[in-house]
Amino acid sequence: MNDMYEEAISSSIHKLNYAYKVLSIFLVFICIVLTDSNMDLFMVNFFIFIIMLLTDIKFRVYLKNISIFSVFFFFLFFCVSLVNLSLYEGVFFTVKVIDLIFYISIVAISSTYYHLAIGVRNFLFPFRYFINIDKVSLNLAYSIKFVDCLYDEYDRVHRVSEFRGVNFKKMGFIDRLTNFFNELGILVRFAIFSLNKQRDNVLVKKYGIDSFRYNYRLNKWGKTDTILLVINFIVIFITFVY
């Protein structure tokens, strides 16, 4: 609903090679799978945080995308803690999953369906005689992009249902508790934002792809892609060694 008031962003992450973007999801996934110590976790988090800063998108947007999975994270934490009989394990595993969704969120927000489909298609190209790679790549692109769309749809339905009579104020105990934590979350987000140097433009920039000025045929593999790929491998190496 608010999209009409958002401005398009065109950061260096937005302009990355589409194939690299898709590859990087796979590489970050490997990093996260290999993560088994606090040092590894710190390293992966640091890498994702730096990429987030480079996207020039407000941290709030990522938090919104994550918040939609909050119940899933709680469930995951509960299950892992119960199975391993350790709260630490529960937190550790949940943070790893949050990291993965954060990274998918970065890629999804900084790309369109079409861009992602091109990226996936590059990898599927050798299989073109066996499967319909255009269909499969579009299918996979949608599955990556859904992280970004979930919050928007939730937001629309929430607002519309509110003014069509769903009373979110009259809630049960669990709802009140969830609401309290949500409001607490808003305060934490506010605190994070007040540290942000670009706080003047809070909400102005949500996300956007400068696709009108950007020809995908010119989307060649560049220096930034190579540098980030090397960094990706370094992170994998570190997570593997530690």
Add this chain to the structure above:
Amino acid sequence: MEIELSNIYYRDKLVDISYKFSKWRVTSIIGNSGSGKSLIGYVIMGLVKDYEGEVIVDGSTCYDKYDFFKNISYVFQKPWDHFICKTVYDEIAFSLRNFKYKEEKIDKQVRDALKMVGLDDNYFTRELNTLSSGEASRVAIATAIATNPKVFILDEPTIYIDVDMRNMLIELIKKLKDKYNKNVIIMSDDMDFVYAVSDNYILLDKGRIIKSGEIDEIKRQSDVLSSCSIYVSKFYDFINFVNEYKGVNLEDASNIDDIVQGVIARE
């Protein structure tokens, strides 16, 4: 229910908007694309949060949101933004169920609402995503009518509808105002439609109120509308022309016959 906007600012999209929507009147917010018409509706409904200024409802800024939403209906420019349920019946009954109406009354209200927008009972089981733009627009208006609110906000209601529905909508709005004493707020740049239904107007340009008042005032001021890049009704443009060059006063003319009779009388 009276709604008043007091010194509303929203980024650079709305600048110092203050206006009191009178009771039992049809008020049209006129402006070209991007002038902030829809945004005023969003501010009233609380769809945008970070605005400055106050929305005053019945003289108070502290009003119960639940009661407020019970007495107001908002129809989006794009009807698909409005939809939540799967079928037409469920969609129209959605608000009624939330407001805890009895099932018999819900059924009656849904049938009446659909009838008012010119759709028959065959639409009950139709899925919303199979509707055409015009049908979707009618269903969105039906959802607004069904709850019998005191205030209607219609954002560009004529954008997807055909001529029949447009005439029906004009009659419907007149009936809502005259028979049921409803308050209607319309955002539109369709001047023929605005002239047909409105009592008052607000003229917006780049988020500022340029003029406001009785609709008859603006009918004769084609130059003001043109300066705000708004389509000027040919009918009233012609009346202004006759008035200016022939000296025939046709202020009361509402159709071509009136113009012809006025000119013949002058000759």
